[in-house]
Structure formats: C-alpha cells, structure tokens
Amino acid sequence: MKFTMTAIATLLALGLTSAAQADIKLGASLSASGGAAFLGDPEAKTLEMLVEEVNAAGGINGEKIELILYDDGGDPNKARTFATRLVEDDEVVAIIGGSTTGTTMSILPVAEDEGIPFISLAGAIQIIDPVRPYVFKTPHTDRMACEKIFTDMQKNGITTIGMISGTDGFGASMEAQCKDVAGTYEITIAAQETYAPQDADMTPQLTKIKSTEGVQAILNPGFGQGPAIVTRNYAQLGIDLPLYQSHGVASDGFIELAGADAAEGVRLPGTALLIADIIEDGDPQKEVVAAYKAAYEEKYGEAVSTFGGYAHDAFRLMTDAIARAGSDDPSAIRDALEATDGLVGTTGIYSFSADDHLGLDLSAFRMLEIRDGKWTSID
Amino acid sequence: MDALMQFIYSGLTVGAVYALVALGFTIIYNASDVVNFAQGEFVMLGGMITVFAFDAGLPLPLAALTAIVATAAIGVALNKFAIEPARGAPVVSLIIITIGASILIRGASQVIFDKQLHRLPAFSGDDPIHLLGATLLPQSLWVICGAFAIFIGLWLFFTRTLLGKAVLATANNRLAAQLVGINTGFVMTLSFALSAAIGALAGVLVTPITLVSYDVGVGLALKGFAAAMLGGMGNPKGALVGGLLLGLFEALTAGYISSQYKEAVAFVVILAVLFVMPQGLFGEKKTERV
Numbered sequence: 201m202k203f204t205m206t207a208i209a210t211l212l213a214l215g216l217t218s219a220a221q222a223d224i225k226l227g228a229s230l231s232a233s234g235g236a237a238f239l240g241d242p243e244a245k246t247l248e249m250l251v252e253e254v255n256a257a258g259g260i261n262g263e264k265i266e267l268i269l270y271d272d273g274g275d276p277n278k279a280r281t282f283a284t285r286l287v288e289d290d291e292v293v294a295i296i297g298g299s300t301t302g303t304t305m306s307i308l309p310v311a312e313d314e315g316i317p318f319i320s321l322a323g324a325i326q327i328i329d330p331v332r333p334y335v336f337k338t339p340h341t342d343r344m345a346c347e348k349i350f351t352d353m354q355k356n357g358i359t360t361i362g363m364i365s366g367t368d369g370f371g372a373s374m375e376a377q378c379k380d381v382a383g384t385y386e387i388t389i390a391a392q393e394t395y396a397p398q399d400a401d402m403t404p405q406l407t408k409i410k411s412t413e414g415v416q417a418i419l420n421p422g423f424g425q426g427p428a429i430v431t432r433n434y435a436q437l438g439i440d441l442p443l444y445q446s447h448g449v450a451s452d453g454f455i456e457l458a459g460a461d462a463a464e465g466v467r468l469p470g471t472a473l474l475i476a477d478i479i480e481d482g483d484p485q486k487e488v489v490a491a492y493k494a495a496y497e498e499k500y501g502e503a504v505s506t507f508g509g510y511a512h513d514a515f516r517l518m519t520d521a522i523a524r525a526g527s528d529d530p531s532a533i534r535d536a537l538e539a540t541d542g543l544v545g546t547t548g549i550y551s552f553s554a555d556d557h558l559g560l561d562l563s564a565f566r567m568l569e570i571r572d573g574k575w576t577s578i579d
Numbered sequence: 580m581d582a583l584m585q586f587i588y589s590g591l592t593v594g595a596v597y598a599l600v601a602l603g604f605t606i607i608y609n610a611s612d613v614v615n616f617a618q619g620e621f622v623m624l625g626g627m628i629t630v631f632a633f634d635a636g637l638p639l640p641l642a643a644l645t646a647i648v649a650t651a652a653i654g655v656a657l658n659k660f661a662i663e664p665a666r667g668a669p670v671v672s673l674i675i676i677t678i679g680a681s682i683l684i685r686g687a688s689q690v691i692f693d694k695q696l697h698r699l700p701a702f703s704g705d706d707p708i709h710l711l712g713a714t715l716l717p718q719s720l721w722v723i724c725g726a727f728a729i730f731i732g733l734w735l736f737f738t739r740t741l742l743g744k745a746v747l748a749t750a751n752n753r754l755a756a757q758l759v760g761i762n763t764g765f766v767m768t769l770s771f772a773l774s775a776a777i778g779a780l781a782g783v784l785v786t787p788i789t790l791v792s793y794d795v796g797v798g799l800a801l802k803g804f805a806a807a808m809l810g811g812m813g814n815p816k817g818a819l820v821g822g823l824l825l826g827l828f829e830a831l832t833a834g835y836i837s838s839q840y841k842e843a844v845a846f847v848v849i850l851a852v853l854f855v856m857p858q859g860l861f862g863e864k865k866t867e868r869v
Contacts, residue, residue: 233689398798401592429789436716437714438707453695
C-alpha cells in the first residue's frame with residue numbers, strides 16, 4: 201500500500217515537473233466526430249497542421265507549442281468536461297474551440313471563471329454579445345450573413361421574399377436573425393416555410409412559396425443536405441426567382457451535392473477562402489488565403505473549407521497575441537488579444553477592441569454566385 | 580390542382596423512401612420478433628459503399644451489387660457474432676444488441692469512409708418529368724418502383740415459398756420449427772442477409788435523392804420504423820402502405836397546413852391509428868395461449 205502511494209506520488213511529481221518545463225500549452229475542444237464533424241474535422245486538422253508548421257519554424261519566441269486536442273463529438277456536456285480538464289489537468293494557457301454554439305456555450309463559463317483566453321469557432325452572436333473579457337470568436341455571425349444577403353437584394357430591387365429554413369440550430373438561429381433585420385433593409389418576408397434536417401423532398405414548401413403573391417426571391421438558411429435538396433427541388437420545379445443560400449453551405453461540396461446545373465445562379469455570402477483561385481492580386485487577404493489553402497490541400501488531399509479557415513484564424517490570432525504578450529500568462533495573452541489590430545485571416549481582417557470581440561465587419565463577407573459550377577464574386 | 584399533384588408526387592417520393600426502409604424491417608422481425616435498429620445502418624452502408632465503389636471507378640450497377648453483397652455479409656456477421664451468442668436472451672435484449680450494433684457500424688463507417696455528405700448521380704438523369712401539371716424526378720420513379728418490386732418479392736417469398744414459410748415458422752415457435760426439420764440457425768442467417776441486402780438496395784435507390792453520410796441511418800430507421808408500425812410490423816403490405824401514407828401525410832400537411840407541423844401531424848395520425856388498431860393497419864392480431 202505504502203509502495204503504491206509512493207509510486208503515485210513520484211508519478212505525480214514527475215508529471216508536474218514535466219508540465220512546468222513544457223512548452224506553450226494550447227488547448228482545444230472540437231467536434232471532430234458526431235453530427236458537427238463537418239465543422240470539427242477540418243478545424244482539428246487545421247490546428248494540427250499549423251502547430252506542426254509553427255514548431256518547425258522555431259515556435260513562438262523560441263518556445264514550441266504543445267497542442268492538447270479533445271474531440272467532444274458535438275456534445276456540450278463533454279465539451280464542458282474537456283474544458284475543465286484542459287484548465288485543471290493540462291494547465292493550458294489558452295483554449296480554441298467549441299465547433300458549435302452549443303459546445304461553445306458550455307466551454308465559455310469555464311474559460312471566464314478561470315481567466316483563460318478562449319476563441320470560439322461557432323457562429324451565434326450570443327457568444328460575444330454581451331462582451332465577456334476572456335471570450336473571442338472568429339466566424340462572422342448569422343446576423344451579418346443576413347445583412348450581407350439583404351444588401352445584395354436591395355441592390356437588385358428585391359423587396360418581398362420567401363424563406364425556407366432548416367429546423368436545425370443553424371437554420372433556426374439564422375431564420376430568427378434574418379427576420380429581425382429584414383425591416384432595416386425594407387424587405388418583407390411574405391412566406392415562411394421550414395424543413396427537418398433529414399427531409400428528402402422540399403417541393404411542397406417551395407410550391408407554396410412560389411405561389412405566394414409578390415415573392416421576388418427565396419432565401420434558404422440552413423446547412424448539411426437540406427440546402428442541396430432545396431436547390432435541386434428548385435430546379436425541378438423550374439422556379440424562376442433568384443435563390444439565396446447562406447454561408448452555411450459555402451463550400452465546393454455544395455455545388456457537387458446540388459449538381460452544377462441546379463446550382464447555377466445560386467447566390468450566397470462566403471469568405472475569401474472559397475474563391476482563393478480568383479481573388480484579385482491587390483487583395484490584402486490573397487496571400488494568407490492562398491498559403492493556407494495550398495498547405496491544407498497538400499497535407500490532407502481534400503478541399504479547404506470555411507470552417508477550417510475559422511480554426512486557422514483563431515490559431516493565428518492566438519499565436520500572434522502570445523508572441524506580443526511575450527509571456528504565457530493567460531491574462532497577458534488576453535490583453536494582447538484584445539489589442540489585435542488588422543490581423544489578416546482567411547475569414548476577414550480582425551481588429552478587436554474592448555467592446556468588440558468579433559472584430560469583423562460586413563466587408564469580410566463576399567457575395568458569391570455559382571456560374572458554370574464555379575464560384576464567382578459579384579460584389 | 581397543380582399544387583395538389585406536386586404535393587402528392589412529393590409524398591409518394593418521400594413515402595417510397597420510408598417504405599423501402601420499412602420493408603427491410605419485416606424479414607428479421609418475422610424470423611425472430613426482433614426489431615432490428617441497425618436497419619438504418621444497412622441503408623447507409625448500401626449508399627456509402629456504392630458511392631465509394633463508384634468513385635473508385637466501378638460502373639454503377641457493379642458498385643451497387645458490391646454494396647448489396649458487402650452489406651449482406653455484414654448482416655450475417657451481425658447475426659453470427661452478436662445475435663447468435665445471445666440466443667435464448669429475451670427479445671428486448673436482442674433489440675438492445677441491434678442498437679449497439681448500429682452505433683458500432685456508424686462509428687466504424689466514419690473512420691473507414693469519411694464524415695462528408697455524398698451523392699450518386701440519378702440513374703436516369705435529372706430532367707424533371709412533367710405530368711398532370713406538376714413535376715417529378717425520374718429517380719422518384721426508381722424509388723417507387725423499387726419499393727413495389729421489393730414488396731412483391733417479399734410477399735411471394737413469405738406466401739409462396741417453403742423457405743419463406745420456414746422463416747415464419749421459426750418466428751412462431753422456434754422449437755416446433757426445429758422439430759419439423761427446419762434448420763433455424765440457417766433461417767436466422769438467411770433473414771439477416773436478406774434484410775441487410777434489402778436495406779442496402781434501398782440505400783442505393785434513395786441516395787441520389789436523400790444524399791448519404793455516415794449518420795443518415797438513424798433518421799431513416801426512425802421514419803421507416805414509424806411507417807412499419809403504422810402499417811403493421813412484419814407485414815410487407817403494411818410496410819409499403821405505411822411508408823406511402825406517412826410520406827403523403829407529411830407532404831400534404833406541409834402543403835396545406837404548415838411545414839412547421841408536418842412531422843407532428845404525421846405522428847399524431849400514427850398515434851391515432853395505433854390507438855384504434857394497436858397492430859397497425861395490416862398487422863395480425865396475436866392471441867397468446869396462456
């Protein structure tokens with residue numbers, strides 16, 4: 201018994217000393233499996249790739265980064281457990297993660313209570329509104345996507361629209377945000393329909409919207425297979441109105457799933473990453489986007505996604521702040537993070553301040569249209 | 580009128596998808612009284628394996644055949660390694676084993692395949708067919724015809740073949756079936772292979788419409804199960820009619836009332852039916868001798 205106790209004590213002591221000598225510890229809890237795997241998988245791969253890259257180049261101020269990555273499978277309970285473990289057992293200096301709004305919300309209190317800087321990769325505006333000292337995020341909000349879409353509608357003289365939304369978290373949240381800001385852009389939502397995430401056919405909903413008086417365009421907030429099926433049903437019914445999709449499906453995979461013919465003319469707000477190949481030469485984001493895309497695609501042999509880009513930006517923001525803080529003290533990192541000014545990411549150009557922990561504006565979104573099976577910028 | 584036709588086409592398409600999944604439940608249920616909750620995973624495997632074989636360069640029919648054979652083999656393995664060793668366990672335990680199997684299959688597929696959505700090209704193109712003022716995709720016809728073909732096949736199997744009757748006999752009373760010379764072990768293996776193969780075939784047919792990823796099985800199994808319960812568990816006719824009815828309820832509710840309530844209305848109807856007819860529309864009343 202005594203021997204076991206000694207052995208455990210020794211092990212603990214060893215563990216503690218090795219922790220003290222270790223490099224900069226960066227924690228992450230992502231949904232690399234489960235329903236949100238399409239978010240978490242590219243995010244996890246991106247973090248792993250970037251850590252390798254930074255360490256190969258000598259680390260931050262000569263110190264290597266050690267990434268401690270957990271897969272919460274999209275489960276908020278697990279995310280909370282992992283966040284606690286990251287802070288208490290692994291003693292990380294910063295956390296990246298929360299692929300979904302749900303997991304983010306359960307990591308958030310841990311980061312706040314323990315005073316660990318935390319950058320979320322999820323969409324909801326509630327994450328940074330109200331502003332919490334230690335919480336930041338990289339993706340633009342649903343509300344900004346709505347605003348970008350409505351700006352484009354206004355430009356095209358569209359005033360009355362129909363909406364068909366997924367009933368999943370993303371679709372429901374964006375639907376609510378769009379309804380909320382529609383008035384600002386003098387847009388009337390004349391028809392509202394929904395579909396469940398795994399529905400196989402949306403022609404009844406679309407038929408209803410189509411026959412609603414005065415509808416000039418249709419907006420489909422949602423992600424996963426829903427928007428692809430909506431787009432195909434749209435072509436099947438031969439609806440002649442502009443179709444707007446959300447940033448939730450801004451990937452090449454969407455064109456493939458919907459089929460290039462059906463997707464022709466679909467518009468959506470996306471990021472620079474999606475049009476890396478056709479971005480103009482003088483564009484400040486060109487270099488960052490091209491470098492990330494090339495590195496990711498070479499390493500993993502699959503196309504980059506907007507979601508991986510969120511992780512890329514979070515990592516760059518965090519390492520930049522650590523470098524400027526000059527120490528691995530969490531509160532110094534937080535202060536440096538909040539002082540970030542003009543950091544170019546794949547999603548946009550970030551400038552944080554005491555009352556803005558998102559640091560992006562509408563210019564981060566680019567209005568894209570699918571033409572001949574390819575993304576085209578129509579800004 | 581045009582709108583009504585469109586709702587009906589939509590309902591038939593979706594309903595045929597549910598019916599295909601529901602039909603897969605019937606054989607295993609008939610052979611063992613077990614509701615196989617891994618049935619949705621068989622559908623997913625059918626779709627996934629076909630997609631990956633097709634992408635690897637196999638022609639579509641061959642890719643589909645590969646998927647069906649491979650899934651049938653997985654069905655046999657499920658019986659051999661999970662159900663058979665637990666023989667004699669109560670039906671509830673066996674059902675829980677199939678839930679476990681479905682989690683295992685889902686987990687393994689996200690590692691072996693990937694976590695992305697995939698689609699197959701439609702068998703006869705994507706040009707909509709205009710009929711009675713509404714449109715229908717050719718793939719919907721494939722799914723509807725597929726559901727009918729499997730239904731007829733199953734109906735013939737259970738009523739016209741000795742083997743089909745052996746399956747029913749095994750379910751009815753395993754010991755008595757053994758006494759009259761039925762190899763019940765073989766019947767169980769066969770029923771898992773057939774169920775898995777039907778599931779996989781359903782997966783191949785519906786993938787161009789529903790798309791496929793490693794986690795579509797749960798949702799499909801749930802709707803298929805609801806359809807089977809509505810029609811009467813174990814009866815191929817019930818599976819077909821239950822599936823089509825469920826699809827039509829959903830489409831008509833979405834069209835005429837509100838898409839917000841379409842699932843609620845469909846499930847309320849199912850509850851109402853089961854309240855009056857606990858065996859489902861075509862289920863046989865079971866009387867147990869005490």
